[in-house]
Amino acid sequence: xxxxxxxxxxxxxxxxxxxxxxxxxxxxxxxxxxxxxxxxxxxxxxxxxxxxxxxxxxxxxxxxxxxxxxxxxxxxxxxxxxxxxxxxxxxxxxxxxxxxxxxxxxxxxxxxxxxxxxxxxxxxxxxxxxxxxxxxxxxxxxxxxxxxxxxxxxxxxxxxxxxxxxxxxxxx
Amino acid sequence: xxxxxxxxxxxxxxxxxxxxxxxxxxxxxxxxxxxxxxxxxxxxxxxxxxxxxxxxxxxxxxxxxxxxxxxxxxxxxxxxxxxxxxxxxxxxxxxxxxxxxxxxxxxxxxxxxxxxxxxxxxxxxxxxxxxxxxxxxxxxxxxxxxxxxxxxxxxxxxxxxxxxxxxxxxxx
Numbered sequence: 437x438x439x440x441x442x443x444x445x446x447x448x449x450x451x452x453x454x455x456x457x458x459x460x461x462x463x464x465x466x467x468x469x470x471x472x473x474x475x476x477x478x479x480x481x482x483x484x485x486x487x488x489x490x491x492x493x494x495x496x497x498x499x500x501x502x503x504x505x506x507x508x509x510x511x512x513x514x515x516x517x518x519x520x521x522x523x524x525x526x527x528x529x530x531x532x533x534x535x536x537x538x539x540x541x542x543x544x545x546x547x548x549x550x551x552x553x554x555x556x557x558x559x560x561x562x563x564x565x566x567x568x569x570x571x572x573x574x575x576x577x578x579x580x581x582x583x584x585x586x587x588x589x590x591x592x593x594x595x596x597x598x599x600x601x602x603x604x605x606x607x608x
Numbered sequence: 609x610x611x612x613x614x615x616x617x618x619x620x621x622x623x624x625x626x627x628x629x630x631x632x633x634x635x636x637x638x639x640x641x642x643x644x645x646x647x648x649x650x651x652x653x654x655x656x657x658x659x660x661x662x663x664x665x666x667x668x669x670x671x672x673x674x675x676x677x678x679x680x681x682x683x684x685x686x687x688x689x690x691x692x693x694x695x696x697x698x699x700x701x702x703x704x705x706x707x708x709x710x711x712x713x714x715x716x717x718x719x720x721x722x723x724x725x726x727x728x729x730x731x732x733x734x735x736x737x738x739x740x741x742x743x744x745x746x747x748x749x750x751x752x753x754x755x756x757x758x759x760x761x762x763x764x765x766x767x768x769x770x771x772x773x774x775x776x777x778x779x780x
Contacts, residue, residue: 446751565757566756568754578742586767592759592762
């Protein structure tokens with residue numbers, strides 16, 4: 437995330453973020469503890485366009501893409517499942533596939549839907565030293581009360597700052 | 609700032625932020641090193657409405673409020689100056705008043721104007737564990753290239769995370 441709260445630029449650009457890629461202990465830890473991933477169709481398309489796979493191709497476990505309609509064809513790297521019957525089904529399937537490990541959610545829209553459905557336990561953000569000013573926001577909605585979090589971790593990975601929060605209250 | 613990049617809620621609400629107030633080493637350090645403050649009219653009105661003074665009344669040094677027209681009357685606590693001939697004049701006056709100390713800029717709009725005029729050296733943000741979803745953004749503009757920063761400090765003050773950056777490139 438940029439300091440001003442964007443997780444992608446306009447046109448879903450991610451190049452500004454990849455500039456801060458490199459080794460990251462928090463990301464490595466997440467990969468180790470992840471049993472399945474859930475993401476939206478838009479994130480899937482961007483990952484396919486820019487990186488040829490999830491986590492830059494480092495992820496080969498179960499993945500569930502929430503979409504209205506599955507694509508007619510998929511690239512070779514895509515071994516995951518397209519889920520067309522809603523976010524709650526996608527998360528349930530991912531939890532079953534993950535076993536005792538975590539389910540990781542990617543994408544602003546999918547994460548917001550999980551948050552609003554009470555399905556999100558934690559938020560992990562890597563803050564990059566850049567201001568974008570426009571793009572895809574970490575979280576945005578027209579109304580609603582603040583959602584309180586509890587900071588449960590903070591660490592530096594070079595120029596990135598890794599912040600981990602527990603979600604304290606669902607925005608019912 | 610909320611985790612999702614808002615420095616005030618809708619209607620300039622600040623109550624969510626004051627909940628994380630308390631003692632803060634970064635804020636105390638800023639107060640010690642500050643020689644003058646520059647802010648916009650909107651921030652002035654909010655500070656007057658909610659707190660009866662800058663820094664909750666803790667600031668009694670020189671202050672410069674950028675505005676199109678000075679108000680007809682001001683509250684007793686307001687001993688600062690209203691500047692009606694632009695941001696660059698306000699900053700120049702503040703620098704002269706600050707001597708060897710820093711000039712602190714308050715308010716999203718004023719900070720953005722300073723940034724775009726090449727007048728901002730550093731950004732200090734206190735990240736609060738909350739998602740707002742709507743309100744006044746730290747930084748927002750319709751277009752323009754990313755503004756690169758360099759992280760020069762990170763510290764925790766309880767649930768707040770204090771991040772300090774140097775501005776590396778002006779968005780010319």
